[in-house]
Amino acid sequence: MKKVITYGSFDLFHEGHYNLLKRAKALGDYLIVGVTTEQYDESRGKLNIVDSLDKRIEHVRQTGFADEVIVEDHPGQKAEDVQKYGIDIFTVGSDWIGAFDHMKQYCQVVYLERTKNISSTVIRTQQYPIIRIGVIGTGRIAIRFVPEAKYVSGVIVNSVCNPCRTSAEQFRERFELDLATDDLDVFFDAVDAVYIASPHETHYGYARRALGAGKHVLCEKPLAFCKKEAEELYALALGKKLVLLEAVKTAYCPGFVQLIGIAKSGIIGKICDVEACFTRLADKKRRECTDVKYGGGFTEFGSHTLLPILKLMGTDYQELRFDSILDRNGIDLYTKASFVYENGMALSKSGVGVKSEGQLLISGTQGYILAESPWWLTQYFEVRYEDPSRKERYFSNFLGDGLRYEISDFAAMIQGHQNRAFKFTAEESIAAAGVMEAFLLKRARE
Numbered sequence: 001m002k003k004v005i006t007y008g009s010f011d012l013f014h015e016g017h018y019n020l021l022k023r024a025k026a027l028g029d030y031l032i033v034g035v036t037t038e039q040y041d042e043s044r045g046k047l048n049i050v051d052s053l054d055k056r057i058e059h060v061r062q063t064g065f066a067d068e069v070i071v072e073d074h075p076g077q078k079a080e081d082v083q084k085y086g087i088d089i090f091t092v093g094s095d096w097i098g099a100f101d102h103m104k105q106y107c108q109v110v111y112l113e114r115t116k117n118i119s120s121t122v123i124r125t126q127q128y129p130i131i132r133i134g135v136i137g138t139g140r141i142a143i144r145f146v147p148e149a150k151y152v153s154g155v156i157v158n159s160v161c162n163p164c165r166t167s168a169e170q171f172r173e174r175f176e177l178d179l180a181t182d183d184l185d186v187f188f189d190a191v192d193a194v195y196i197a198s199p200h201e202t203h204y205g206y207a208r209r210a211l212g213a214g215k216h217v218l219c220e221k222p223l224a225f226c227k228k229e230a231e232e233l234y235a236l237a238l239g240k241k242l243v244l245l246e247a248v249k250t251a252y253c254p255g256f257v258q259l260i261g262i263a264k265s266g267i268i269g270k271i272c273d274v275e276a277c278f279t280r281l282a283d284k285k286r287r288e289c290t291d292v293k294y295g296g297g298f299t300e301f302g303s304h305t306l307l308p309i310l311k312l313m314g315t316d317y318q319e320l321r322f323d324s325i326l327d328r329n330g331i332d333l334y335t336k337a338s339f340v341y342e343n344g345m346a347l348s349k350s351g352v353g354v355k356s357e358g359q360l361l362i363s364g365t366q367g368y369i370l371a372e373s374p375w376w377l378t379q380y381f382e383v384r385y386e387d388p389s390r391k392e393r394y395f396s397n398f399l400g401d402g403l404r405y406e407i408s409d410f411a412a413m414i415q416g417h418q419n420r421a422f423k424f425t426a427e428e429s430i431a432a433a434g435v436m437e438a439f440l441l442k443r444a445r446e
Contacts, residue, residue, distance in 0.1 A: 002028035004089045005081060007072055009036050011049050011153040012128050013059035016093075016115035023112045024091050025065040032085055033060050034072040041153075044075070045399035047408035048153045050128055050415070082106045095150055095176075114176070128415050131216075134159035134179075134191035136206050137198035138171040141220060141403075145195055146175045148403035155411050157195075161187040188213040193414065195247075196220055199287065200294045204229045207244070211236045216243040218410045221303035222436050223429055225294070230433035234426040243413045244426075245406065248303050251311075251424035252405040255378030255396030259360075259371060260311055262394070267383060269366030272344045274312050276305040276360045278376060279334070279351040288352050289331065296331035297351035298324075298439050304376045305348035306432050307424070308360055309339060313346050315431035322442050325354060332443065337435065377402060 006024045010017050010033075025031045035057050038049045051059075053071070060066050070081065082090055083106060090103045091110040103109050133155055135142050142160075149157045159179040162168040172180035179190050188194075188209075193216035196206045204224045210217045211233065223246040224230040237244035250256050263271060278301040282288050288300045319340035324332040333353030339346040349356055358373030360381075371381035383392040409420040 001030055002088045003030045003032065003086055004028040004091060005032040005034065005085065005087045006091045007034035007036065007078060008092075009041050009046055009049060009153060010056045010060055011051050012130065013051075013056070014130055017059075018063055019115045020093055020112055021060065021063050021065040027089050027091060027110060030067045031065055032068045032070060032081070032087070033066040034070050034078070034081065035060060037071060037073045040073045043397075045151045045404060046153065047151060047404055048155075048411050050154060078103065079106060128154055129192075131155045131411055131414055132159070132190065132192045133157045133218075134161060134187055134194050135171075136161050136187075136194060136196045136210075138162050138164075138167045139197060139199075142171070142195075142197035143174075144401045145197060145403055145407075146177075148400055149407050151400065151404040152407045152411055154415065155193075155407065159187055159190045162198075184209055185213075188215055191215060193218065193243075193410070199291075200299060201225070204233065207233050208236065211240060211242055211244065214240060214242070216410070216414050218243075218245050218247050218406065221246055221248045222299065222433060224433045224436075225299075225440060226437040227430055227434035230430040234430065243410065245410050245413065246303075246424060246429045246432075247403075247406050248307055248424055249402045249406050250304055250376040250378065251307055252409050253378055253396075253398055253402050254405065255381070255394075255398060256376075257423060258394060258396055259369065259378055259381050260308070262383065263312055263362050263364075263369055267366075268362065268364030268368055270343075271312050271362060271364050273363040274309050274344075274346040274361070275349075275363075276308050276347070276375070277349040277356050277358050277373075278304045279349065279354060279356045279358060281355055282352040289327070290329070292330050295352075296333070296335070296443075297353070298322075298332055298335040298337065298348075299436065300352055301350040302335070302337065302348060302436065302439070303432060305337075305350050306435055307428075308362070309346040309348060310428045310431055311424075312362060313339065313341050313344055315427055317341050317346075320435065320438055322439055324443065324446075325351075326443075326446065327353060330443070330446075335439070337439065 004027045087107050089108045093114045094111045097111045146157050160168050160171045165182045168180035181187050194210040196219040207217050207219050288295045317339045321338045324335040327333050334351035337348040360371040360375035362369040367385040377398050379398045380395050412420050
C-alpha cells in the first residue's frame with residue numbers, strides 16, 4: 001500500500017482545497033490529511049483563520065478523499081508523522097515549491113499544481129467568499145506583497161495591472177497569476193479588492209478609480225498628498241460601504257499594537273513627547289533620490305514616523321515646523337518635522353541621505369518607552385523608569401516582511417470585522433495627508 005500525506009489549514013474550504021486533496025489521493029492508495037490548529041497556524045504566520053478546527057476537519061472528511069485525518073499542532077510534526085505512519089509520498093501545493101525539500105530524506109516529495117481562477121466553493125457556505133485581490137504596480141513592495149498574501153486565509157492574489165504591459169506580464173509569470181493587463185476596467189472586472197503599490201503620486205488617482213468601481217482598497221502610503229483628497233477617498237469608501245485602508249504596515253503589526261496599548265495604559269504616566277526616527281541611505285539612482293517632486297526622506301519614510309505621533313499625541317496639533325537638508329536637485333536628504341501640542345510635543349526624523357539612530361522614544365511623567373531600531377518592525381521594546389534597575393521588556397513576533405498583518409486586517413474588515421479599524425483610523429490617515437501637504441508646500445517654496 002502506497003501511503004500519501006498532506007497538510008493544510010483548509011479554512012473557508014474552496015475548489016482549490018478540493019482539487020489538492022483529489023490529486024493527493026491519486027498519488028497513492030491511502031491518504032492522510034493533517035489539519036492545523038489555529039494556534040499553530042498563527043505561530044507560523046498564517047493569519048485570519050475563520051472556520052473552527054472541527055469545521056475544517058469536517059470539510060476535509062466530506063470530500064471522501066481522506067482515509068485518515070490527523071491534527072497538526074507543533075513544529076517538526078511533519079517529519080515525525082512521515083516516519084510514524086510509514087509515508088511514501090509527502091505532498092503540498094506548488095506555491096510551496098522548495099519549502100519542503102528537506103522532507104526528501106524521509107520520503108518522496110511532490111508539489112501539486114495549484115488551482116487557478118478560484119471563484120466558487122465546494123463545501124463551505126457563502127458567508128465568507130474568497131477575496132480576489134489585484135495588484136496595481138510591479139515594483140519592490142508589490143514583489144513582497146504576493147508571497148505574504150498566501151499566509152492570509154480567505155484571500156488570493158489573482159491579477160496585476162501596470163501601464164507597462166510587459167512589466168505586468170513578467171509579474172504575472174513570476175507569481176503564476178491569472179491576469180496581467182494595462183486596462184483598469186478589465187482589471188477591476190477580475191477582482192474584489194485592490195492593492196495599490198504604484199508610484200506615490202498615482203495613489204490617489206488609482207484609489208479613486210478603484211472605489212468608484214466598487215472595489216475595496218488597500219493602498220500603500222502615502223494614500224494622498226493633500227488632506228482634501230484623503231477626505232474625499234474616505235467619504236467615497238464610506239458612501240459605498242467599502243473598506244479603504246492605508247498600508248503603513250507598522251500600524252498592523254502585533255508588537256506595535258502592543259506598544260501603543262501599553263503607552264496609552266498610563267503605565268508611564270501622561271505622555272508628553274514622542275520622537276520617531278527612520279532613515280536609510282538610499283541608492284542615488286532610485287526614485288526616492290531622483291523624483292524632485294515626490295521623492296525625498298519625508299515622503300518616503302514620514303508615514304512611518306508620523307504613525308506613533310498621531311496615535312499617541314493625536315491629530316489636533318497647534319504648530320508644525322519642518323527643517324530639511326536639501327540635495328542639489330531639491331529633494332530633502334533629511335527632515336525634522338516638529339509638532340507642538342497643547343500639553344506636549346513630538347519630533348519626526350526621516351532621511352534618505354543622512355543616517356541617524358532609528359529609534360522610537362515615548363516620554364511620560366512616570367517613565368518612558370524605548371523601541372530601538374528598527375522600531376517599525378516592532379519585535380522588542382522596553383518600559384523604563386526613574387529607577388534604572390527597573391525595566392520591563394516586551395517581545396513579539398514579526399513574521400516575514402510584515403505585510404501579512406495588514407492583509408489580514410484588510411480581509412477581516414471586508415468580512416465585516418470593523419473592530420480592526422482602530423489600528424490606523426481614517427482620521428489619522430487624513431491627518432497624515434495634511435502633514436504631507438504642508439511639507440510639500442514648504443519644500444516648493446524653498
